[in-house]
Amino acid sequence: MPRDVQQSLEPHDRLTRICDRLTVAFDNDPEVEESDKVIFFVSNDERSGIVTHRFQGEDWNSIINQEVSYLFMHLRAMFQSMGKDLLIAPIKQKDPDLN
16 A cells, blocks of 8 residues: 555645546536546556545445445456456454554
8 A cells, every 4th residue: 555645635636636627527528427426547657646526425434435346346347358357355454553
């Protein structure tokens, strides 16, 4: 995992600002429907940016869970398009505060 992961409701660097502008284009597209959602990734050789747009939930964790579910669903479809499959198995991690 990158050392400097940031979570913000606003773009905080060049790559997330690019992603944010892509959400504007998405919203202005005449074919986008009310229930459509999007995840944009922008990467270079040093960093990556990701912006999720139009996901809704009761709290931050429910929104993240929904976004991750959509992401894995699409990753699995990419593997299946190559004649492979992708299975995800959650692994319980130790809480560092309990040690």
